[in-house]
Amino acid sequence: MLALLIARLGQAVLVMLAVSAVAFGMFRFVGDPVSALSRENATVEEKQELREALGLERPVLVQYAGFLGRIVQGDFGISYRNQRPVAALIAERLPATLELVLVATVLSLALGIPLGVLCALKPDGIAARLVQAVSLIGISTPTFVTGIVLILTFAVTLGLLPSFGRGETVQIGPWSTGLLTLSGLKALILPSITLALYQLTLIMRLVRSELIDVLSSDYIRFARARGLSTRHIHFTLALRNALMPVITVTGLQIGSLIAFAIVTETVFQWPGMGLLFIQAVSFSDVPVMAAYLLFVGLLFVLINTAVDLLYALVDPRLRVRS
Amino acid sequence: MSAPAPILAIDRLRIEYPLADGGVLTAVEGATLSIAPGEIHALVGESGAGKTTIGNAVLGLLEKPGRIASGTIALDGQPFDPQKPGAVRLGRDIGAVFQDPMTSLNPLFTVESQIVETLRAHLPLDRAAARARALELLKAVGIPEPERRLSAYPHQLSGGQRQRVVIACALACEPRLLVADEPTTALDVSIQAQILDLLRGLADERGIGILLVTHNMGVVAQIADTVTIMHRGHIVESGPVAQVLRNPQADYAKALIGAVPRIDIRLDRFPMLDGANQAEAGAARDQLRAKALAVGDPSPGRDVPLLSVDDLCVDYGAGFLAGRGACAFRAVGGVSFEIRRGEVFGLVGESGCGKTTIANVVAGLRAPTGGTIRFDGQVIAGAEAAPRKGKARRAIQMIFQDPYSSLNARMRVGRILAEPILFYELARTRAEAEADVGLLIEAVGLPAEAAQRFPHAFSGGQRQRLSIARALGARPRLIVCDEPTSSLDVSVQAQILNLLKDLRDATGLTLLLISHDLAVIRQMCDRVAVMRAGRIVEMAAAETLFTAPQADYTRQLLSLVPTLERIRGEV
Amino acid sequence: MAASLSRRLRRVPLSVWLAGLLALAIIVAAALAPLIAPFDPTDLTSFNLIDAELPPRFSPDGDPRFLLGTDNQGRDLLSAMLYGARVSILIGGGAVMVAAVVGVGLGLIAGYFGGWVDAAIMRFGDVILSFPTILLALLVAGVARMLFPAASSAEWAPFILVGAIAIHEWVQYARTVRAATMVESARDYVRAVKVIGLPSRQIMLRHILPNVMGPVLVIATINLAAAVLTEATLSFLGVGMPPTYPSLGTLIRIGNEFVFSGVWWIALFPALLLVLLVLGVNIVGDWLRDLFNPKLRGRG
């Protein structure tokens, strides 16, 4: 366990180093903050002055060292556009994205697992075939198309649900939540469905194939031979085995969801980190872009490490042998 | 004599598999057998005989879309349909034990939970009572420290312990009948003996009827009361063990029993099921011998060893960045032996004893950690060994255990066989190589058109012949045979072993034969080394070893191995 | 095994046939776009702003020249879609190809040699996988465009996109092939040729490669669908193909601006074509996956 932990942490550090290099590369070489910062009719002198103020004239290595030193201290700089500490900006946006991702994950698990079980147990039934067909359409439709269709249907045509934003939020300490108000919950429905759809399909299909695998295994045959009820075999024994890889995939997918939220948040104007990132891209707000990258990288690494450790805890084969 | 009412009675059972093209495959036809209380009834036959299908039918575990087309199965005189729940319940009235204890238990649940859930599925027990009963069961199947084992997960148990747990599960509700499908095939000899004892004891003490599905005649001889021999879905012969094994009536039964290698006496050749083959292959083998000599070195004399292994050590898992379980594990420690020209040297031992590792090192698939190997006086492995190339590499070839994986499924046989010939430039032209391939195919007793086919067109035995042909193609002087017959049916095993003997005689090859099967070793080898835990415990001429074993371990092995000759109750 | 495979091929379900034919039809039509499309939408002189936003021919105001109507620039939508599908498929296929070649190659090497080579390759893959596909693709495409002004041009954008998508996808091939190679390497036919002494390159390419191609085929099929979608998403986010050489994603992005204005066809038809294409490929890929999964064999 300790060895695993150390190996995972080593890998995490490696990943974060790679991410920071990319982030810095962006910082240094991509876009030109000067022209994003200066006004429409700024003079050449003004622009040069700004360039120097931003430290863009110093040697690259010096800039990188400075960059690394600052991010280690949690200082991601000041947003060019908002003139506020980037860390604060991200912290402010984090709840929106995390709530969206969380709800989407719960949704995809809550629907994906039962549907996957259905498809595995009754592969030839009408329901299973229908679910399979819909799931294929689900993974074949781009997120943005799904989002637009949902908005057109439920917001514009039926007028049932809001088409953008988080609705009313409640502030609990540093965390602003939309889960406690009716309008907040209503606002969550469409974006989370849009975001969850792909993952739902993925989990459903994973559960299906894993369960089919497990059901043909010897220990399930042996369980049948012991005369255990089919229900018990399917839902207590086989499902547990089939869900093991779901842990890993769900973990990995949470990271993807955070990234994919960029698209969803753009379509639904969801004030989360993805929207912040896209806005930052269009304003060449490099500190925000770099911090987002680092943050998502870190989140991803943390989730993966946590999932690996969790897996080791859940799977008796990986536990320490006493 | 009024026989007691049978526990299990199968009457004219017919099992069919509908095929996609609308046809029907009949897996079992007109099978009739019965098992009395306390009787162990062995169901034997080669693969495809239908024995497992009957076992599965009784358990209601026929694989879809198989079905019982006609006939009945009755438990205690009550006919029942195993596919449907009814008065007879699987788990309560019939228990099952499968081949592989590694996969029979769910890796995510403790031993306790798996036994308890079986108990509570059938009996009105509360958790505590079920636990107490589970403990009793573990004691009954002879697991040491049963309290501790209850909370263990399957992976924390050894193979034998796992099979005991599986049996405990099967016995949980005191079933009348136990269906044991190859219960010891995956186990080593010593553990196999313990499990067989356990089963025998259960039958004797509890009066449970046991349907024992197996391919191993030795096992039948050791514990069964009655035996039914099957062949291609039909029952060929049935009766008390002693009678059937000693004096089979049906031709197939005779051939089958004749093909089982004997441990008590060495025969020149195995008697064949169908006396045909071979004669015409003689000419091809002579040519091969001539060709082999043409490229071989002049022998410096029969007394100089062809291969000498000196203080060989092999460690596993010591590589750079090896990851999990990086601590080294010593698979072979300080092994020395010599193989003389033209002899068959046997290396025998239980699984994990290091014999396959030695085969790999000799064949050049693995570098040793320490020690040296000399071939014809030249160092081929060890610290000062030059990279094996050309002649040195060509001189040692290998044949493998699994005939299904030893041939590349995506290449035609002709190309597979031509590969070594072309690689070692033993033929000047492609046409010459093709002629050589034809010769090889003929020499192993296959039709010439085999070269045009893909491996999947051949049976396991035929593939093993092709594997041998490929090894011969390099015109080697030593062939390492790693369990060459252990995945084959006995009749096929007999053919392959005969072939190896014939080839050795015809071409003057030297063989290193690795096997866990003492009977095979006895039949094949001139000298034998017995290995245990990476070391050689005894090395002697075959006859000496089998008649007068010196090491305790050898003696123990010899006493435990179930053989046809030792029929239960005869001794 | 091959025999059972060919037997199963003969038992291809109708739905897979239809899906395969559909995908194939779209791919062929896209490939032949220069021959069968009524106009060449990439030729700036071939369309006229005057014809902009004409509805499909079957609607009351339709223009007989334009079967599916025209886009906001007066381009024939059908032609634009055919050319767009061609671009999408070329990029998707290119990404799959690059990813497969790189992934299979590295996977073979990692699986065959093991040790530090394996560790280095797979750790690098882990780092790559630490970024979600879309983020990595966005970054690569975005950064490339910022660094090389030419990257957003019609000539270079496809290569950038191929790279942006493939940079993430190769890991999947590498992992699969590595695992399969390790399994195959331990199998006796490989040990047999090792005993013969064939050089590693030959063993890998001639013996192992053909035996690990099954899963690669499955991944490639499913990845083709995913790559086409990723390209569409990038184009939708504005870092994909330029509007003068639109892919399906670019067409949808442009069309999306017209969703509420009654000019529904500009978004609808390209989106439909994209979904049908991806769906067709996915159905085939799905079926292939089940086909190659021995555990699922013998089931309906």
Place this chain on the structure above:
Amino acid sequence: MNRVVTLLAAASAVALAATAAGAKTVRWSAPTDIATLDPYAQTESFTTAMLHHVFDPLVRRGRTMQLEPALATSWKTVKPDTWRFELRKGVKFHNGNAFTADDVVASVTRLLDPGARARGNLSQVIRAEKVDDFTVDLVTKGPYPLLLNDLAGIYILDKEWMEQTGSLKPGNIATGVSTAASTTAIGTGPFKLESFKPDAGTTMVVNPDWWDKPEHNVSRIEFKPIKSDATRVAALLSGELDLIAPAPLQDLGRIGANSSFKVIEEPSLRLIFLGLSQRDELKSMPGQKNPLKELKVRQALWQGIDLDAIQKRVMRGKSQNTGTLVAPPVPGYDKANDTLPGYSADKAKALLTEAGYPNGFKLGLNCPNDRYINDEAICVAIAAMWSRIGVQTEVKTESRATYFPKQDRGEFDSFMLGWATLPPMDGFSVLSALLTAPKDGFGGSNPMGYTNPEIERLTREAAVELDEPKRRAMMVEALKVAKDTIAYIPLHLQPVAWASRQGLDVPQFPDEYVRLWFAQVK
């Protein structure tokens, strides 16, 4: 609609219990958001417009865009380089502090700090001097005719509050200093800031103590930025918003057709034009002479653009084609300059032949795709038109983030640019930034090498001319030279198009500012 009203009433009730009876909320959306609440830390016209609700300048623009007194009640030039302002008395900041000359001095000083990003907006001012509590002098670098125009965009902050929060100096991204002014706004304006969540929304409530007599009846503003056009329109149509500004052109028809909504539009000040490289060679034809240096070629390119088609199809008839470089309301505009050559592909071809390019040439055309209304579509259309007269045009479009830096560095053969002359709203900015060589603080956006000695001279004279009619005449003359030499190819004035629900009246302005202190909610 009932539902909307109920919702609206409910929302207002929560927010403004005190004035529940007259609660009038405007919920509106734009594609961009307020960048920062610190008016001196940004130069975006949208943010400036938004902050105008909270802050007041000394001088502001009234209903007809005329300059009128705001926090200053009157002014005069006491010396050519010194302006004296009399300040309004009895004005209170939102935090209750009184407005005095100290606030003006502190504000101007803060803006002139080198760290203030917006200090270019007051580049000609050297310092502010307090004369007495309600009189302030502003000292300029020399005679400066556009001071009032500049001051219309300079908001006054509370000195005491800045002292308390340590915001007397502006934040500086280079040194990593940010101030409370980025997240709090204390002004004297018609609305008070209630909350500001970037990208999520900003709410303001009416300031009952505003010094001016309100012309509006709005009690609450809820602003929610929505980047995606489609989503923004959807939110309006589904009743979640009262106003969208801008509204996408292609959706105007649909919105207008719905009786619950209305479209308001007028030409903007923003003039869209094409720049042409005047360097020695083009990127698309390295090693060859730049054909764009030929006047006839430039003439051909202009005549080769079917402006009517673009106006009709791409701009849905909402834009106004133009032949000069400033919009009609802007000083410097002259009707005589605003003539079009008329589209004729044949004449264009003939001109090319005359210039020695009968088979045309290769040309790159670069455009942003997220800056101006339908920028990308316009460029694709122009490329198609130019291709038809034989100029093989390759269009490249990209995000403004990468586009403008390249434009700054002069990397394009031909390119699109928009100019609104804001914030001064004066033709001089066209002369000083676009038409003069990059020297002496001029030509900041003219890296493409266009120069004309006549324009250089006129620009330098106009810069210090305090006599308004004379100054305007100089600008008109300079712009005529620019037109005759085809310094740029003007295309059109892009429209300001908004859409709102019926029952909300918001006046529109050519500078595209949304000024809700003129709004009436029914």
